Amino acid sequence: MVPAPPSRLRLGPDTGAAAIGFFDWQWCSDSGAELCDPARAQFKECLIVLDCLLDDQPVARVPYAWVDSTVPLLRGFIQGMPKMFGSVWLTRSFPVGRAGVQRQPGARFTGTTGAYDRRVASAAVTITEAIGDPPPLSDRPLVHTRHFPAWHPGEKAINKLVMAKTSNVEFSDIWCGEADLYFDGASDGDLAALAPVEIGQGYLFSYSETLEPGQRI
Amino acid sequence: MVPAPPSRLRLGPDTGAAAIGFFDWQWCSDSGAELCDPARAQFKECLIVLDCLLDDQPVARVPYAWVDSTVPLLRGFIQGMPKMFGSVWLTRSFPVGRAGVQRQPGARFTGTTGAYDRRVASAAVTITEAIGDPPPLSDRPLVHTRHFPAWHPGEKAINKLVMAKTSNVEFSDIWCGEADLYFDGASDGDLAALAPVEIGQGYLFSYSETLEPGQRI
Amino acid sequence: MVPAPPSRLRLGPDTGAAAIGFFDWQWCSDSGAELCDPARAQFKECLIVLDCLLDDQPVARVPYAWVDSTVPLLRGFIQGMPKMFGSVWLTRSFPVGRAGVQRQPGARFTGTTGAYDRRVASAAVTITEAIGDPPPLSDRPLVHTRHFPAWHPGEKAINKLVMAKTSNVEFSDIWCGEADLYFDGASDGDLAALAPVEIGQGYLFSYSETLEPGQRI
Amino acid sequence: MVPAPPSRLRLGPDTGAAAIGFFDWQWCSDSGAELCDPARAQFKECLIVLDCLLDDQPVARVPYAWVDSTVPLLRGFIQGMPKMFGSVWLTRSFPVGRAGVQRQPGARFTGTTGAYDRRVASAAVTITEAIGDPPPLSDRPLVHTRHFPAWHPGEKAINKLVMAKTSNVEFSDIWCGEADLYFDGASDGDLAALAPVEIGQGYLFSYSETLEPGQRI
Numbered sequence: 001m002v003p004a005p006p007s008r009l010r011l012g013p014d015t016g017a018a019a020i021g022f023f024d025w026q027w028c029s030d031s032g033a034e035l036c037d038p039a040r041a042q043f044k045e046c047l048i049v050l051d052c053l054l055d056d057q058p059v060a061r062v063p064y065a066w067v068d069s070t071v072p073l074l075r076g077f078i079q080g081m082p083k084m085f086g087s088v089w090l091t092r093s094f095p096v097g098r099a100g101v102q103r104q105p106g107a108r109f110t111g112t113t114g115a116y117d118r119r120v121a122s123a124a125v126t127i128t129e130a131i132g133d134p135p136p137l138s139d140r141p142l143v144h145t146r147h148f149p150a151w152h153p154g155e156k157a158i159n160k161l162v163m164a165k166t167s168n169v170e171f172s173d174i175w176c177g178e179a180d181l182y183f184d185g186a187s188d189g190d191l192a193a194l195a196p197v198e199i200g201q202g203y204l205f206s207y208s209e210t211l212e213p214g215q216r217i
Numbered sequence: 218m219v220p221a222p223p224s225r226l227r228l229g230p231d232t233g234a235a236a237i238g239f240f241d242w243q244w245c246s247d248s249g250a251e252l253c254d255p256a257r258a259q260f261k262e263c264l265i266v267l268d269c270l271l272d273d274q275p276v277a278r279v280p281y282a283w284v285d286s287t288v289p290l291l292r293g294f295i296q297g298m299p300k301m302f303g304s305v306w307l308t309r310s311f312p313v314g315r316a317g318v319q320r321q322p323g324a325r326f327t328g329t330t331g332a333y334d335r336r337v338a339s340a341a342v343t344i345t346e347a348i349g350d351p352p353p354l355s356d357r358p359l360v361h362t363r364h365f366p367a368w369h370p371g372e373k374a375i376n377k378l379v380m381a382k383t384s385n386v387e388f389s390d391i392w393c394g395e396a397d398l399y400f401d402g403a404s405d406g407d408l409a410a411l412a413p414v415e416i417g418q419g420y421l422f423s424y425s426e427t428l429e430p431g432q433r434i
Numbered sequence: 435m436v437p438a439p440p441s442r443l444r445l446g447p448d449t450g451a452a453a454i455g456f457f458d459w460q461w462c463s464d465s466g467a468e469l470c471d472p473a474r475a476q477f478k479e480c481l482i483v484l485d486c487l488l489d490d491q492p493v494a495r496v497p498y499a500w501v502d503s504t505v506p507l508l509r510g511f512i513q514g515m516p517k518m519f520g521s522v523w524l525t526r527s528f529p530v531g532r533a534g535v536q537r538q539p540g541a542r543f544t545g546t547t548g549a550y551d552r553r554v555a556s557a558a559v560t561i562t563e564a565i566g567d568p569p570p571l572s573d574r575p576l577v578h579t580r581h582f583p584a585w586h587p588g589e590k591a592i593n594k595l596v597m598a599k600t601s602n603v604e605f606s607d608i609w610c611g612e613a614d615l616y617f618d619g620a621s622d623g624d625l626a627a628l629a630p631v632e633i634g635q636g637y638l639f640s641y642s643e644t645l646e647p648g649q650r651i
Numbered sequence: 652m653v654p655a656p657p658s659r660l661r662l663g664p665d666t667g668a669a670a671i672g673f674f675d676w677q678w679c680s681d682s683g684a685e686l687c688d689p690a691r692a693q694f695k696e697c698l699i700v701l702d703c704l705l706d707d708q709p710v711a712r713v714p715y716a717w718v719d720s721t722v723p724l725l726r727g728f729i730q731g732m733p734k735m736f737g738s739v740w741l742t743r744s745f746p747v748g749r750a751g752v753q754r755q756p757g758a759r760f761t762g763t764t765g766a767y768d769r770r771v772a773s774a775a776v777t778i779t780e781a782i783g784d785p786p787p788l789s790d791r792p793l794v795h796t797r798h799f800p801a802w803h804p805g806e807k808a809i810n811k812l813v814m815a816k817t818s819n820v821e822f823s824d825i826w827c828g829e830a831d832l833y834f835d836g837a838s839d840g841d842l843a844a845l846a847p848v849e850i851g852q853g854y855l856f857s858y859s860e861t862l863e864p865g866q867r868i
Contacts, residue, residue, distance in 0.1 A: 026309055028316045035318060036327050036341065038306040039550055070507060070519040077508065078583055085504040087768060089255040092243055096387040097425025099245045101252060110253050114768025116473055117738060124253065148582040149512055152596055152648040162586055170313040208314025214586040256767055287736040290721060291728065295800055302721040304551060331551025333690055334521060365799040366729055369813055369865040379803055431803040460743055462750045469752060470761050470775065472740040523689040526677055530821040531859025533679045535686060544687050558687065604747040642748025 008217070009054050009061065009143055009161065017051035018194065019137045020123055020181065022090045022111025023207075025072070043069035044088035046113035046121065048194060049137045054217065059163070060140035064191060066113050066120070079214060080144030080162050086115035103127065103175055109204050120191075122182045125202025127175035134171045135203035141165075143217070162214035174205040225434070226271050226278065226360055226378065234268035235411065236354045237340055237398065239307045239328025240424075242289070260286035261305035263330035263338065265411060266354045271434065276380070277357035281408060283330050283337070296431060297361030297379050303332035320344065320392055326421050332404075339399045342419025344392035351388045352420035358382075360434070379431035391422040442651070443488050443495065443577055443595065451485035452628065453571045454557055454615065456524045456545025457641075459506070477503035478522035480547035480555065482628060483571045488651065493597070494574035498625060500547050500554070513648060514578030514596050520549035537561065537609055543638050554625075556616045559636025561609035568605045569637035575599075577651070596648035608639040659868070660705050660712065660794055660812065668702035669845065670788045671774055671832065673741045673762025674858075676723070694720035695739035697764035697772065699845060700788045705868065710814070711791035715842060717764050717771070730865060731795030731813050737766035754778065754826055760855050771842075773833045776853025778826035785822045786854035792816075794868070813865035825856040 023045045028034040034041040047065035051058070066086030067073050076083040091109040094100035101107050105128050112122040141163050148158040179202025185192030240262045245251040251258035264282035268275070283303030284290050293300040308326040311317035318324050322345050329339040358380050365375040396419025402409030457479045462468040468475035481499035485492070500520030501507050510517040525543040528534035535541050539562050546556040575597050582592040613636025619626030674696045679685040685692035698716035702709070717737030718724050727734040742760040745751035752758050756779050763773040792814050799809040830853025836843030 117765025117770035119768035152650040216586045334548025334553035336551035369867045433803045
């Protein structure tokens with residue numbers, strides 16, 4: 001489903017640098033109405049991010065994403081960030097209790113993604129240190145291809161390179177530590193090509209953004 | 218499914234005092250193993266609690282509970298606290314962002330419960346004040362009836378009154394404020410009998426416990 | 435989300451004639467591969483169909499549809515038939531047993547649709563007679579608006595009127611009888627406008643089609 | 652969770668003879684009320700059956716079962732046939748269409764079971780011949796252990812051997828053919844012990860029963 005990226009976009013200097021992220025989202029539109037019905041306002045997401053250059057600007061690209069709710073699935077399709085339906089789970093942090101897993105040295109956080117009875121990926125980080133800077137690739141502008149397939153004979157598909165725009169970006173409570181990553185690309189040849197060859201550090205952080213209209217590039 | 222409570226148990230002095238609670242749980246057994254697979258370690262629960270007396274001891278009883286996961290559903294059945302399967306959602310609190318809904322005066326938190334395409338209950342609290350004491354009924358021992366139905370002819374059902382035991386109880390970050398409650402008991406006559414006649418304050422809090430073996434009473 | 439229909443399309447002569455259908459689908463692409471993984475090959479759908487004219491040709495239009503799987507949800511979006519995620523259930527027919535509900539006079543079949551803890555619609559038909567012709571509106575060409583929203587400033591949304599094309603259409607085992615319809619449009623003003631004013635007959639049938647590329651009109 | 656079987660029960664003469672079955676159920680209580688709400692009346696089940704002897708009577712025993720609905724999950728627990736929650740899917744048969752997969756020579760039917768992002772088993776049969784007799788093990792009485800764990804100190808768990816009783820048993824439209832079986836027991840040591848060493852024929856059939864109270868043995 002992901003069309004070939006236009007030629008202004010290419011892999012970054014550290015070829016193959018990539019990240020997998022697991023996110024527990026709560027969102028609302030300007031009115032805040034969705035927050036009154038948390039079944040609408042929450043979803044979980046896993047996405048893979050590749051280090052890329054747009055001309056000479058460091059950017060990132062999302063070849064695969066999974067969400068467990070259809071509103072972000074369709075929203076992503078419209079933005080140029082198509083997503084697949086999956087089950088995504090993350091260890092959460094609560095202020096009390098043995099199972100509370102608070103953000104402190106030695107705590108271990110896991111994210112998992114599955115689809116169609118297959119665990120596609122799971123990752124864990126044992127956090128050791130609070131840090132100040134956002135994790136690699138997490139603050140890069142995302143370059144997407146807005147794709148709308150042709151449907152009637154003679155029609156041409158839409159394939160437009162766009163840069164996602166956000167405002168009000170905040171990072172908070174960023175930790176790092178040693179990471180594990182299990183990855184099963186067997187269900188999909190393109191996904192298999194993204195299997196990790198080396199595992200770097202893992203990170204844990206809170207993040208917020210306001211999604212703005214995209215920018216044609 | 219809930220058998221008649223034995224006669225040592227009766228409604229409390231403030232007849233009809235009750236609460237509905239919505240919980241986002243993360244749990245583990247002694248080994249902590251479940252935390253490495255958050256799909257197993259997390260569930261959401263809604264329960265109704267009634268103010269009762271066991272002889273002269275203030276206790277509480279849970280006539281209805283819903284969970285969105287089968288391990289706590291069966292665990293509850295074994296404990297004497299049968300639960301139904303439902304969808305339960307709660308507004309969450311994140312440290313950043315317009316949709317983060319942090320615990321501060323004026324923030325509004327909602328819980329919802331549904332089953333079989335019907336919203337059974339939703340409640341919201343707009344928190345105004347941090348307080349020191351646990352909400353009413355939240356720290357009462359629960360009195361359950363362990364019920365195992367008869368299955369073969371001549372067998373007698375088990376109906377044993379037990380008190381749930383917990384240790385390591387912690388409350389944290391308790392807030393109160395004005396509450397709304399929507400309640401739809403139409404799907405079930407016994408549930409309809411619990412429809413609220415007056416709505417008191419709402420509360421928001423963090424809580425943990427270790428579940429211990431029950432106590433025969 | 436549904437843009438205003440272009441002016442060649444208007445309500446049919448029997449203004450307000452409409453149907454609601456509930457479908458248990460099994461599908462495959464040309465290779466048949468999906469049939470080996472029934473989790474992919476099956477979904478359930480509810481859709482509302484309105485009697486319309488395209489110029490002077492009797493057609494039908496689908497203002498609302500719900501599916502319980504994301505592949506048909508996205509496929510519909512691309513075809514110009516956007517769908518919402520919901521739970522859809524239909525009484526099934528099995529060749530044996532008291533609960534088998536076979537297609538014979540007096541048998542009662544129910545379809546239900548829900549979303550976000552709300553039952554949007556349920557309909558039932560008690561079949562009395564096998565008939566030869568497809569139900570009203572069931573064999574009309576569908577006219578959709580392929581809609582792809584604008585995303586970057588200055589962009590124009592795509593809104594193209596298309597006619598859905600199918601081949602290999604088969605109807606089988608068609609029955610009719612008296613119908614009930616419960617409909618709750620409260621969640622959505624446009625949906626509320628479709629509330630039934632009169633309930634006609636209900637139908638039960640098997641149906642298959644091959645989906646072909648659309649036709650620009 | 653499955654306690655050791657009492658000694659009157661032992662493996663059958665063809666040690667290790669076993670079957671895995673996938674079922675699409677529709678059920679109702681005496682009133683038939685559930686059929687009006689198919690979300691309640693339907694579930695899918697996978698179960699493993701072992702060839703056993705009770706004293707000298709050929710019986711079968713179910714060491715593992717998965718269902719996708721909580722009513723049969725709890726009903727099974729009460730009967731002595733505990734089940735786990737999982738996703739179960741089966742190729743269905745429709746009277747029309749390329750994806751209809753009718754029961755005729757060469758048609759291929761698949762069943763799959765998964766839990767916690769893992770496909771536990773999938774089996775397929777390419778049917779070649781209609782036959783008259785029920786498949787091996789499918790018509791054996793099931794011997795269960797009704798188990799209710801101890802919960803308060805000093806209590807003894809219940810472990811009662813019971814024979815499941817059914818009436819109104821009907822088999823219909825039985826076919827056989829070559830079978831494939833994929834089995835992944837890695838999530839559970841006891842389950843791993845049931846991995847197949849040899850795959851026999853596969854069967855496709857319709858079946859109904861009325862569940863009766865059990866018989867103490």
